[in-house]
Amino acid sequence: MDLILSHINYWVAIALMMIGFYALIARGNLIKTIIGLNIFQASVFLLYITFGKVSGGTAPILQKNTELYSNPLPHVLILTAIVVGVATTSLGLALVVKIYESYGTIEEDEIAKLDAQEEN
């Protein structure tokens, strides 16, 4: 039980990373792919924030009568990463809209079929 409690966050982060990875490589729908990318990103955030936790510590906002704070540096890194993540998501979704307007579908195999027809 101690082993589970001390490692569960790492394992769940890895499991989510693999779920996102699976959605990326196995699913042909472009929106599902982007959601998979989001899940992958968020799992990395979870991993970093887990590293920053100190047991018994509080949030890194200085106050009287408190000595032990969690590590603020992973928080700063992830704050930046979240905002950059939404920038990539919005760009990806704009590309999906563009692809839908040109092909009328957002399924990878149908797009490949249309491309092959055009070449012939």
Next chain:
Amino acid sequence: MSLEIYIDLILVIFLAITGIAVIYVRNLFAVAMLSGIYSLLMASIFVVLDAVDVAFTEAAVGAGISTILMLGVLAITGNREKVSNKSPILPLLIVICTGALLVYGTWDLPIFGDPNAPVHTHVAPEYIANTYKHTGMPNIVTAVLASYRGYDTLGEVGVIFTAGVGVLLLLSRRKTTNKLNQKSKSEDQS
């Protein structure tokens, strides 16, 4: 201590269930809502893990803006996901192998919340000790983001600006192309 670790355990299990549901559900509107729930659960876990600023951002950006963007795109493209006839065995094999390797790597990681882990002993104590002296801000995360690493944050603004310009360029060209198509169609008819 023990209570917060159990809350974390429960939330993290919910998170894993939501992640699996995202893969299984075929209705894309449901998937967009599930990804919003996923971000909200993630924000709750960040609060339990003392990362309150990150939780704010994740709740606002991840659960809010991302979901709205997703719904906006789904309104244009429709919400059906085709059942693909690709075999899932090869991707599943790759994913399980990679996951097993990563889990093998976790044996060397410090145990959860260990105050003597290398992350907590190198530079972090200096920031915690000196931030108020240097910047006069009690919130260390904000102080590092806006004061110590202010230029990095400026660079981040540049990244967002680039992404915004990219989205605008991609989406603003559709009217002109539509007009071109219509023009060529009308020329064909005439």
